[in-house]
Amino acid sequence: xxxxxxxxxxxxxxxxxxxxxxxxxxxxxxxxxxxxxxxxxxxxxxxxxxxxxxxxxxxxxxxxxxxxxxxxxxxxxxxxxxxxxxxxxxxxxxxxxxxxxxxxxxxxxxxxxxxxxxxxxxxxxxxxxxxxxxxxxxxxxxxxxxxxxxxxxxxxxxxxxxxxxxxxxxxxxxxxxxxxxxxxxxxxxxxxxxxxxxxxxxxxxxxxxxxxxxxxxxxxxxxxxxxxxxxxxxxxxxxxxxxxxxxxxxxxxxxxxxxxxxxxxxxxxxxxxxxxxxxxxxxxxxxxxxxxxxxxxxxxxxxxxxxxxxxxxxxxxxxxxxxxxxxxxxx
Amino acid sequence: xxxxxxxxxxxxxxxxxxxxxxxxxxxxxxxxxxxxxxxxxxxxxxxxxxxxxxxxxxxxxxxxxxxxxxxxxxxxxxxxxxxxxxxxxxxxxxxxxxxxxxxxxxxxxxxxxxxxxxxxxxxxxxxxxxxxxxxxxxxxxxxxxxxxxxx
Numbered sequence: 001x002x003x004x005x006x007x008x009x010x011x012x013x014x015x016x017x018x019x020x021x022x023x024x025x026x027x028x029x030x031x032x033x034x035x036x037x038x039x040x041x042x043x044x045x046x047x048x049x050x051x052x053x054x055x056x057x058x059x060x061x062x063x064x065x066x067x068x069x070x071x072x073x074x075x076x077x078x079x080x081x082x083x084x085x086x087x088x089x090x091x092x093x094x095x096x097x098x099x100x101x102x103x104x105x106x107x108x109x110x111x112x113x114x115x116x117x118x119x120x121x122x123x124x125x126x127x128x129x130x131x132x133x134x135x136x137x138x139x140x141x142x143x144x145x146x147x148x149x150x151x152x153x154x155x156x157x158x159x160x161x162x163x164x165x166x167x168x169x170x171x172x173x174x175x176x177x178x179x180x181x182x183x184x185x186x187x188x189x190x191x192x193x194x195x196x197x198x199x200x201x202x203x204x205x206x207x208x209x210x211x212x213x214x215x216x217x218x219x220x221x222x223x224x225x226x227x228x229x230x231x232x233x234x235x236x237x238x239x240x241x242x243x244x245x246x247x248x249x250x251x252x253x254x255x256x257x258x259x260x261x262x263x264x265x266x267x268x269x270x271x272x273x274x275x276x277x278x279x280x281x282x283x284x285x286x287x288x289x290x291x292x293x294x295x296x297x298x299x300x301x302x303x304x305x306x307x308x309x310x311x312x313x314x315x316x317x318x319x320x321x322x323x324x325x326x327x328x329x330x331x
Numbered sequence: 332x333x334x335x336x337x338x339x340x341x342x343x344x345x346x347x348x349x350x351x352x353x354x355x356x357x358x359x360x361x362x363x364x365x366x367x368x369x370x371x372x373x374x375x376x377x378x379x380x381x382x383x384x385x386x387x388x389x390x391x392x393x394x395x396x397x398x399x400x401x402x403x404x405x406x407x408x409x410x411x412x413x414x415x416x417x418x419x420x421x422x423x424x425x426x427x428x429x430x431x432x433x434x435x436x437x438x439x440x441x442x443x444x445x446x447x448x449x450x451x452x453x454x455x456x457x458x459x460x461x462x463x464x465x466x467x468x469x470x471x472x473x474x475x476x477x478x479x480x481x482x
Contacts, residue, residue: 199437202437207436207439207440207441207442208439209439210437210438210439211438211440211477213439214438214439215439215477240392248392248396249392249395249396250480256399256478256480257480260392260395260396260399260478263395263434263435263438264391266434267391267392267430267431267434270430270434292437292438295433295434296430296434299429299430299433300430318423318426318427318430321419321422321423321425321426322422323412323413323422325412325422325425325426325429326429327412327425328429329428329429329432329433329447330428330447330448330449331446331447331448331461
């Protein structure tokens with residue numbers, strides 16, 4: 001990400017907040033350690049200088065937009081006539097999530113002012129740590145799309161771009177903000193890859209091999225629910241996995257409970273997942289969850305021709321039906 | 332629970348008899364099953380039937396739960412598309428279960444553990460055939476071990 005982009009964002013937000021056009025803005029600011037930006041909500045024009053466009057994958061803004069607007073509505077002194085807009089610095093995947101929120105009536109398009117950013121992808125921290133451990137990094141930056149690290153001893157390490165790019169981003173076709181009030185950044189060409197190639201590769205394995213993979217990966221899950229907390233589309237007041245009456249899924253970290261949790265959560269994501277990869281980033285055990293999400297995206301696309309988060313007028317596929325749907329799998 | 336029976340059957344030297352759960356919609360599939368019964372049509376006794384108002388009532392998590400409880404196979408059956416008593420329930424179920432079936436296959440659950448069919452109230456013979464097919468499939472797959480929760 002160029003310094004110009006960040007400057008452009010800061011200037012825009014400064015103007016928006018100063019003029020009162022927006023009430024607050026959601027973005028990311030420098031965290032306490034290198035490689036970890038943290039979310040921030042600013043209300044004053046002078047705070048706009050805090051914002052950074054973290055090139056290192058830490059999180060998305062759609063999650064906080066939803067929480068802010070929904071909680072604001074719930075406050076006693078909320079007056080819809082006086083409520084201001086919320087500006088948000090959004091990558092295309094954040095925009096997809098927000099369009100889904102709008103479809104699901106969480107808030108209206110008029111409530112937000114989207115500053116869309118052309119996105120070349122973010123850098124995967126796990127991959128960076130392969131080159132320099134997390135406790136050794138004193139400074140980290142991205143210059144001309146190449147991560148440059150400086151260790152505590154002053155050693156400089158440059159990580160090759162292709163080694164550092166997050167897998168989710170490497171296959172992302174949505175590099176341009178498709179719905180934004182303002183667009184910043186330089187246009188990035190979308191890759192020529194098949195977005196479902198990773199699914200096809202996994203399906204070459206036999207059923208037993210796929211089960212082996214699933215069982216092994218799920219065995220590592222510690223049921224921390226970080227994937228659920230990080231996901232912008234996961235926002236039920238009471239998650240199905242936390243219900244005890246009925247107890248759909250056990251609460252423990254035992255294998256069948258974990259498998260049930262992920263199968264259930266991913267079925268709830270069918271047609272809603274925006275492929276932002278935050279679940280995988282948040283997972284402390286580095287479980288490749290996006291491999292599972294991608295399959296659901298592919299099934300939804302093949303069966304119903306639907307892509308999540310693109311058109312706010314489109315009805316989510318599992319909320320509707322068509323008499324001419326395929327009868328695949330029914331006797 | 333179910334696994335205890337399996338062990339005693341093994342000890343007795345008996346062939347594996349699968350336990351299949353059939354979730355049938357009241358207005359078509361259950362009536363079709365009833366017709367099969369009234370007509371004295373023979374079908375494998377391995378099936379236990381649960382009646383629901385409509386195939387749309389079936390949450391995909393019921394099937395996951397059934398597999399966790401040790402059911403060797405599950406069948407969900409509803410009215411033919413276009414004939415749903417509640418107009419569009421089976422259309423919704425069709426979408427939901429198409430997605431579930433493909434996802435469970437991807438995750439590595441053997442094809443044939445979860446089955447879906449449309450059986451109308453007049454199709455007693457078809458119901459018998461469907462049960463025969465499902466029980467046969469599940470028998471070949473053997474006892475369910477994936478997703479099973481041992482209490």
